[in-house]
Amino acid sequence: MTNDPKVSIRGLYKIFGNDPQNALQHVYNGMGKTELLETHGHVLGLQDINVDMQPNEVTVIMGLSGSGKSTLIRHLNRLIEPTAGEVIVDGENVLDYDEAALRQLRQQKMSMVFQKFALLPHRTVLQNAGMSRIVRGEDEETANLAGQKWLDRVGLGGFEGQYPHQLSGGMQQRVGIARALASDSDIMLMDEAFSALDPLIRTDMQDLLLELQQDLHKTIVFITHDLDEALKLADHLVILKDGYVVQQGEPQDILLNPNDPYIEDFVSDINxxxxxxxxxxxxxxxxxxxxxxxxxxxxxxxxxxxxxxxxxxxxxxxxxxxxxxxxxxxxxxxxxxxxxxxxxxxxxx
Amino acid sequence: MAAYDGLFQTLGLSDWCDQNKTDGPMTMAELLAQSGKKSDDTASAEPATSFWDTPFPSLDELNQSCKSIARTRDMTSWVEELFLSVKDTLKFVLDPLTQPLSWALDGSLWLFQALPWFVMIPLLLLVVWAATRSWALIGFVAVSFLFLSFIDHYVPAIQTLSIIFVCTGFCVALGVPIGILMSRSNALQRFAIPVLDMLQTLPTFVYLIPLIFLFSVTESKLYGIAIILYAIVPVIRLTDLGIRLVDRDVIEAADAFGMSTRQKLFGVQIPLALPNIMAGVNQTIMMSLAMVVIASLVSAPGLGVLVLRGIRNLELGVGLVSGLCIVLLAIVLDRVTKASLSRINAAQQH
CATH class of the missing domain: 3.90.1280.20 (CBS domain Like)
Structure with missing residues (x-):
């Protein structure tokens, strides 16, 4: 790794409960997830996460439901506040940001694609695609121009005037991707972006993402529970289980050298x-x-x-x-x- | 000899009881008992109260044994005195605050009546068209108003409508912001819900009593406030509910793209809560109509006055016809607001 990571997560902990700081001390002293829940009633969501995300790469975070992957991605733009740790983006610790700086980060540097699309139902496809520009305070013309450009790019030219509910799931997620791309952010967070789509459309969307990535070279953080999807997209694969990183590295390497029975289980069904x-x-x-x-x-x-x-x-x-x-x-x-x-x-x- | 004499004696409170014996005004019952005693001396040897007849230890009953304990009528007069003592301060604060309501009510009443019927009715139809885009409804509203005018109920109907317009306007202007605040703060919601419950269940006449003391009956804000207090509840409730029901995923997306609180409120929350808010407005309008009839007791003009006349003078026909006119007006208002509500719903189904 010659260049500095674009995003770097250092010693990140997240504990859910009434008194997370106190519970954190117990975790530092070596208490496990089950014991913490039984004796203190706190849920250990994430545990000592250290991940470097290289620029222009797709980092896939994979895990089953409950492994904390969606919690982890929300720490990057602080939709969830961590209990301890650092999230460093371009050399700055996001956790030191005040509200204005945080909004700035979300508007300029990070965009997000959601599992359930989360489009604005009362706005047209074009308005949705240009949303990030409007939020930033740019005028409607610029927003529409950007929205149009990216709608065309994801293959949705001609649907600008429609409302989200008039589109199929796959098309709605294309709008979601266009919305994220239209913000011209370096970093794109994708939270199970294709999980709600049926398999054929999912494959289409994966191909679309890879094709876009060849031109755009964004830093993509992709969350999935599907190993096939993870292996197809990942430059760097992080496998989460019960809130800690089981193994991370080059996907091929993980496949050939699984270091944990959990991962062996995972990879045994792969073609x-x-x-x-x-x-x-x-x-x-x-x-x-x-x-x-x-x-x-x-x-x-x-x-x-x-x-x-x-x-x-x-x-x-x-x-x-x-x-x-x-x-x-x-x-x-x-x-x-x-x-x-x-x-x-x-x-x- | 009253039922609880023994109790105060055993507690050793007899001294305290007799210490500030104030003979308040006699109640009618006491007066009767006294005069009865004079005419019939044999009854003076009162038999001891049997256990079976032991009365509930209410204020009045205890007062018979111990004069230091206030009677219920003293308590109600304290409530009255309390209200009267804060009345002036309250009036000093509320009077200027509520003055715009008077102006709005009077102004709108004047305007609605100053415009001749052949301007007013088309104007109303235009409003219906803007809200519903439905020819059938316009037809219905037109026929209704022509009928009302034909049977000479146009003026009271238009007065009632004017009051409803103004009061609904105030309800929305006050209720929506209150609802938004409630949706933001669980503490405020916990505090506000019992208040709203009370406003909704308090018998409508009860609003009028303290208001009569606060404001003069000739002021139109008197009935305006009564109507608003009663009718504002649904719009507050449904604004709160509507905003709380907005899809959390969409809110998260708005956060993830760095929307400010204001952008989120006006760009996402209010538009998505609009169907619920409009349902609240519909309810508010219907409740103002219910209250505007009762408010005729305190000089609110309109159809309610005719109903009141029907009751007071036993003019059966007048009362029934004006009652029917109110029903007609209610149907018109309900259909128009429901139609505009379903237009909003159709525009933003998920």
Whole structure:
């Protein structure tokens, strides 16, 4: 990591209850979530969260319901106040902000997309898309211009005059995304943005987001409970469980080296051939020069299986940007398709 | 010999009881008892009260045994004196505060009557059109007013309508902000709800009694205040409810995009609460109509005066016809406000 993280969460705790500061002391002294609830009646929402979010990357925070992921994302723009810790955005601690500075942050630097869309039902699609500009105090013309531009970009040109209830769920969420993009903020928070959509539309929206991200290079924080979605979108994956970070890192790496039975459970149902990429299972160049062919480091394994016709005797040369970077043995590929257990993961590696 | 003599004696309070014996004015019952005793001496040997006839230890009953204890009529006169003693201060504060209400009521009454019927009725129809965009309703309102005019009830009807307009205006202007404040603060809500309950359940005539003492009967704000106090309740309640019911996700989105409190209030909360607020306004209008009839007791002009005449002079026909006119007016007001309410609802269904 050469450049500074865009958003950085340091030692973040959130305790729900009447006297969180007192309960925090117990947590510092090593009390667990269950015990805290039983003896003090406080719920430990988040526990010592430390995450760095790099600029221009998609950071996916994944966890099941109750893992605290929605609570965590709301700390970034302080919709929820933490009990302890720091949230540093562009080098400034958001928790030191007063109300005006906080509004400034929300208006200029961070936009948000919601699971239930949360559009203004009494405003047209265009007015909704341009909302962030109006909130900032820009005039209606500028707002409409920005709203129009981003509605076109998310494929909703022609629906400007409609009201949100006249659109389908997928289209409403496109408006939600256009609204977030229209604010021109560097950081986009997406709280289970696609969870309420049906699977086909969800795939469309994921593709749309990836396509937008290729052009826009925003810092995206994406919350999901769906591992497939997480693996598809993530540059950096954070897995939350019961309010603490179980594992974080490059998604491929987590998939190949789960460090916790919880994550093993998670990854066991994944179509590994589609998610894993050549670069994750290749070996370094070893001087051998008989190859069945040349493949790209970012191809997924499914493509390789198709290419080889399922023959495990083949080996391929791996290239990235025209450079030879490694060798892929089909035997390694097949082995990688079977989930490794946390205890043995170092051995197979 | 009264029932509770023994009690005060055993408590050793006899001295205290006799110490400031004030013989207040005699009640009629006492007077009768006294005169009865004079005419019939044999009854002077009062038999001891049997256990079965023990009266409830009320103020009056206790006073018979112990003169230091006030009678109920003393208590009511204290309430009266208390009110009378604060009356001047209250009047000093309330009089200028409520003066605009008098001006508005008188001004509107003058205006509604100064405009000739052939201007006033089309004007009302125009208002109906603006609020409902429904030809059927305009037709109904037109027929209603032509009928009212035809049976010579146009003037009282238009007076009643004028009072309702002004009072509803004041109710909305005061009630909506109060409702908004209530929706913001749970403490205020806890305090305000019993007050609203009381305003709504207090018999309508009771409002009038203290108001008569505070203001002169010739002042129109007297009935204006009575109507507003009674009719403001639904608009406050439903504004509070409406704002509290606004989708929390939408409020969160508004926060997440950095809306200020004011932007949130006028851009999100009030527009989304509007169907509820309008339902409150509809109720307020109907309740002002109910009260404006009773307010005719304290010189409110309009259809209520005719009803009152019907009661006072036993003019059955006058009373019934004016009662029907009130019903007609009520239907007109209700249908028009409901139609405009459903227009708002249609505009912002989720």
């Amino acid at each position: 590994r051939a589609r998610v894993l990429r050549v670069r994750s299972v290749m070996k370094p160049l070893n001087g051998a020069d008989s190859f069945a062919g040349v493949v790209d480091a970012n191809d997924n394994l499914e493509k390789l299986i198709e290419l080889s016709g399922g023959d495990t005797t083949y080996a391929y040369k791996v290239q990235q940007d025209g450079q030879d970077v490694g060798i892929l043995d089909m035997k390694d590929l097949v082995r990688a398709l079977v989930p490794a257990h946390a205890s043995e993961s170092t051995v197979t590696r």
